[in-house]
Amino acid sequence: MIKTLIFDVDGTLAETEEYHRRAFNVAFEEFGLDWVWDDALYRDLLKVTGGKERIAHYIFRTGAMKDSMDPDGRSLAFLLHQKKTAIYTEMVRTGAVPLRAGIGDFLCAAAENGIGLAIATTTSLPNIEALLGATLGSQWRRMFPVVAAGDMVVNKKPAPDIYQLAVNLLDQNAEDCIAIEDSRNGVQSALAAGLRVVAVRSDFARDDDLQGSIRQLPDCTWLSLELLREIA
Ligand code: XBP
Ligand code: MG
Numbered sequence: 001m002i003k004t005l006i007f008d009v010d011g012t013l014a015e016t017e018e019y020h021r022r023a024f025n026v027a028f029e030e031f032g033l034d035w036v037w038d039d040a041l042y043r044d045l046l047k048v049t050g051g052k053e054r055i056a057h058y059i060f061r062t063g064a065m066k067d068s069m070d071p072d073g074r075s076l077a078f079l080l081h082q083k084k085t086a087i088y089t090e091m092v093r094t095g096a097v098p099l100r101a102g103i104g105d106f107l108c109a110a111a112e113n114g115i116g117l118a119i120a121t122t123t124s125l126p127n128i129e130a131l132l133g134a135t136l137g138s139q140w141r142r143m144f145p146v147v148a149a150g151d152m153v154v155n156k157k158p159a160p161d162i163y164q165l166a167v168n169l170l171d172q173n174a175e176d177c178i179a180i181e182d183s184r185n186g187v188q189s190a191l192a193a194g195l196r197v198v199a200v201r202s203d204f205a206r207d208d209d210l211q212g213s214i215r216q217l218p219d220c221t222w223l224s225l226e227l228l229r230e231i232a
Helices: 017-030 039-046 049-064 076-093 103-112 125-145 161-170 184-192 225-231
Strands: 004-007 116-121 146-149 177-181 196-200 215-217
Touching: 004 161, 004 215, 017 039, 017 049, 017 076, 039 049, 049 076, 049 177, 076 125, 103 116, 103 125, 103 225, 116 125, 116 161, 125 146, 146 161, 146 196, 161 177, 184 196
Parallel strands: 004 116, 004 177, 116 146, 177 196, 196 215
Antiparallel strands: none
């Protein structure tokens, strides 16, 4: 019996990573840094989940600079990520990023059949509010009564924490939930939390090893109630 579908956001609900990548680069430029994360480098950096963590990793890996602290004790990675999030949410709020093909219909079909919806993501709540507000309108909050996101947990994907938080907030058992994911980190996180996973291929995770998922779909148009009945 599947009680709830727990959706990842970036790469699953929408192909957002190209916009995240652009927002990082605009933030770097606004800080007077000559860092440019091109497509190939960003694909590699995506192995590190969390925008702040990704920047800190890049600083460490390149020795670009010592991650300095400002007078309020905030790191450069924190300040850069704060600016990036403001740029990204502005981009997304304009409606630049649609839901992936198939997602809207699947969300409606699941909800109409009494299946709950939730979110478990590494990105931050402001980013989710911008994306789902622009694509689903204010109803999105009623559609997803449980949202586990970003810094609500310390250990990000592939750690199980964010999915454990979502299951706990749902007051359900992991066995009653199915995770919908696009990346290796996401699949591993959900598996470690005891959930079954349906994986969908996405652009920036197209070469990811999605082993452990019970289905690996080429895109989100393959998501259906029939599929859920097969795996229930
Ligand atoms: C993907 C991530 C996020 C995004 C950037 O999250 O790892 O870090 O790349 O968003 P998920 P932030 O696939 O779990 O939705 O800069 O807000 O982290
Ligand atoms: Mg993802």
